[in-house]
Amino acid sequence: MRELTRIFQSLSDVNRIRILKMLEQRPLCVCEITSVLGLATSTVSKHLSILRDTGFVVDSKEGKWVNYRLTDSPSPPYINKLMPLIKELLPDDKVVREDAKKVRDVDRETICA
Amino acid sequence: MRELTRIFQSLSDVNRIRILKMLEQRPLCVCEITSVLGLATSTVSKHLSILRDTGFVVDSKEGKWVNYRLTDSPSPPYINKLMPLIKELLPDDKVVREDAKKVRDVDRETICA
C-alpha cells in the first residue's frame, strides 16, 4: 500500500508530469529537460531520481550524458497500469504542447554549455 | 494539469486509499471511518473533504449523519479513468482486508457515542 501511495505521490507534481509527457517523444538527458522546464539542474535530477525510484523511467549512460527514458513494458506492478493512463491524459494541454515543441527543437550540444 | 496533479496527490496518502477501499463495500459516515482508521474525527473529515473536492466521493445527509460514498459513473474527467483502476488494485492487501472486516462489523449507533 505504501508503495502505491509513493507512486501516486511521484505523479503529484506538475514538473514530473511534464517530464513524463516529454519522454513520450524520445529519451532526454538532464540538461535538455532542465532547459525546457527552466529549473535548476539539481532540481531536475531530483525529480528524475524520484521517477526512477518508482519505476516510471530508467536511465542509461551515453558518454558524458545520462539519458532518461520511459520504462518500457513489461513495467513494474502498478506502473504497467498507470503508464498507459498517463499517455492518454492531457492530449490537448497547452503546457504539454509547448514542451513538446521545445523538445523537438532542443539540441543538447547547443544548450548544455 | 494542476487538476490532474491534485487528483494524484489526493491518492498519495495511505489513509485516503484505505477510505476509498472501505467505501467500495458501502457508504459510511464519518464516525464509522474514524472508528476503523483510529484517527481524530477532524482528521478524517479533512481527508473526506479532499476526496470530495477531487471528485472521488460524494456526501449526503441522513439525519444527524453525513454519509460518504464513491462517486458513481459517469464520474468527472480523470476520476472515471482512475476509479476502476483503484478498484482492481490491492486485492490482497492485509490492511485493506482487515479494514473490510471492521466495516462489516461496525455499527454506527454503537460506536458513535
Next chain:
DNA sequence: CAATCATTTCGACCTACATCGAAACGATAC
C-alpha cells in the same frame, strides 16, 4: 428553546517536499 450529537472549521505543531546554490563525483578531452 435548551441540550445533545455528528460533523466541520480553526489554530497549532511537526514532518515532508520542492527548490536553489555550492560542493562532490565521474567521465571525457586536451
Next chain:
DNA sequence: GTATCGTTTCGATGTAGGTCGAAATGATTG
C-alpha cells in the same frame, strides 16, 4: 594528469500537508 562538462549529492530555506484538540456549526431530540 589536469581541466572541463554533465550529473548527483548536500545543506539550507520556504512552503505544503497530516495530525490533533478545541471551538464553531447545524440538525435532531427532549
